[in-house]
Amino acid sequence: MIDILFYILSTITLGSAALTLLSKNPIHSALWLVVSFFSLAGHYILLNSQFLGMVHIMVYSGAIMILMLFTIMLMNLNISNEVQKPFVTKLVATVAFCLMGLIILSVVMRGTEIYELQYTTHGKDFQSVQVLGQVLLNDYVLPFEMVAVLLLLAMIGAVLISKKDKTEKTA
Amino acid sequence: MDKTIIIDKAVIIVIVFAITMLMAMYATLAERKIAAWIQDRLGPNRAGKGGILQPLADGLKLFAKEEYEPNTPNKFLFKFGPFLAMTLALMTSAVMPWGDTLHLFGRDIILQAADINVGLLYILAVLSVGVYGIMIGAWASNNKYSLMSGMRAASQMISYEIAMGLSLIGLLLMTQTMSMREIALQQSGMNWNVFYQPVGFLIFLICSFAETNRAPFDLAECEQELIGGFHTEYSSMKMGFYLFAEYANLFISSAIISVLYFGAYNYPGMSWAAENWSANAANIIGIFVLFAKICFFIFVYMWVRWTLPRFRYDQLMNLGWKSLIPLALLNLVVTAVVILLTK
Incomplete structure (x- = not known):
């Protein structure tokens, strides 16, 4: 099924x-x-x-x-x-994509250790939001906060770029 | 899986579908009647006694209308839009608890299509993709007015979703669960969430108006600026589907408000009724109580529509981003602190 x-x-x-x-x-x-x-x-x-x-x-x-x-x-x-891109741009894009694919592939191939963590054999309902929250905020709190800060930075950056120039407004 | 469970669930799904359709049908009549009442008119009263057959007459009229198609290269997406709007409007009802457990034919029947652990998130997810029907239809119409309307609907949905999600997190801190069934069970007696989360409820209500594209936030179909909005190019039953989806959304969102904040099927004296009559009788009264609450909120929606003027676009965005989101964040922090102190 x-x-x-x-x-x-x-x-x-x-x-x-x-x-x-x-x-x-x-x-x-x-x-x-x-x-x-x-x-x-x-x-x-x-x-x-x-x-x-x-x-x-x-x-x-x-x-x-x-x-x-x-x-x-x-x-x-x-x-x-x-717009038709020049040949060099296309070549670089292809190479970059292949490298990225290689990285993702190697991560998937070597990522077997994740199953040996204690959470699968914990006896708890590991899909529940409660367990997920405990894992994220107890064991992985630093990476979690890092990601949060990264997102905040990206957001502030987007606002800054899209914000109109003040001198332009007065002119 | 047990065969009886599949049959139970199938029956519940069909009944819920039929009731949603019926409620959406008569919501169109109720809207016109309430509008007439507020504006001191009579409203539709020719088809049947007091206009009771008006929705049928409207449906028949829509079926009989000419099927018009604009000159668009996206014929499939043009037809797909109304269909998608309708499907997404009906999907939310899957996790609604319509009543407590009934004991019938020697087994327990849970009056809910699916009791999933993440019911609350499911509702938010379906609401967040609900705008696709409007967007796709609006774009495929190959009409600038329709496109503008679709853009408005999308940006409004995105903006108000954030405040809605934040107000629901406040609720989540109180309930400690995302299962709709447990949220409903926790509110037995008069322990309704609205008494503990009044600000959250207010934010959620305002965002619901925006999410269902209802006045005062119905900028997507602002006639003065956009002709008919996203359904300008639609005719016949395809337009009927869009209109019908709006009323189905209205019913579902009233149901969400009743379940999350107004005690679902609970009413004062439910335990007394269960002791003195029978558990089934108390639960069946509960179902009717839930529908009474839903009807009340449908009335509130219509009352607001015929009372408040439409917002301007910048006012809408300012309210969403500069008032509701900070308020929802404040509500969240206060709730968290109070829970931490009283623990």
Whole structure:
């Protein structure tokens, strides 16, 4: 039963991810990405982490993708006014992507130690928000706060960049 | 899995679906009647006794209208928009506890489609993606007015979601659980959350108005500026779906408010009724009490719509970002401190 669900979900995830890349229209791409995110949330729920699944839908499909669609719809992108990048840029982008893929692959291959943590054999309901909160705020409080500060910095940076220049206003 | 559970859940889902549809149908009539009452008119009174058949007549009219399609390259997305709006409006009801456990045919029936651990998050997640139907339909209409309306709906949704989530975290600190069933059970007697979280409730209520695109925050369908808003290009039953989804949303969001803040199916004297009559009788009264609460909140929605003028766009954004979010944060901190001190 779960195997069948996994295969159906994987087909949707990979199919919609491929269509994200292949679609000519940027809005269609974005919509396929939304479908892909939804099926990823399905994977999380299959792995018994309901919290992660719900938060994934809320953050990615509910906030980030809506903002992204918002921008694409307002910019009115067309294939005709797409700028052709020079060859060097394309080459560098490909190399950067391959390196990134290598890093992710190695993380996945070497990431087996995570299963040997004590939490899986703790006897507690490890998918519950309570346990997750205790783990994050007791054992991993420093990385957690670091991520929070990083997000705050990114937010302040975005506000600073988008803020209009004051001298421009008076002129 | 047990077969009887599947049958139970299927029956509950079908009943909830039917009731949502019925409530949405008669909410359209109630809206016109209440508008008429507030404006000192009579309202629709020709179809049936006192206008009771008006929703059916409206539905029939929408079915009979010409199916118009604008010249758009996105025919599929144009049809997909209303469908998505309707689906997402109906999805929230899955985690609603409609009543306490009933003992029927020798087994316990939980009056809830799915009791998941993260019910509260599920509701927030479905609400946050609820704007896709409007956005996709608005963009696929290939009309600048529709597009502007879709943009407004999206930015409004994103802005008010934050304050809504923050006000719910305050509630979460009180209840210590995200399961809707347990939140409902905790409020037995008169232990309604609204007495402990009045500010949170107020913020949640205001955000609900924005999330359902209702007046005074219905900028997405501001007629003076945007013709019909996102459904300008829609006709026939496709437009009917958008209108219907709005009323389904209204019903569901009233249900959320009743369950989270107004004690769900609990009423004073419920334990007395359970002792003196029977547990089932007390629970069935509870279901009707919940529906009475829901009807009251639907009335509040309509009352506000016909009383307050529409906000201007910058006023809407200022209220959301500069008033509600700081207030919700303050509420959160005060709640946390009080809980820590009284522990």
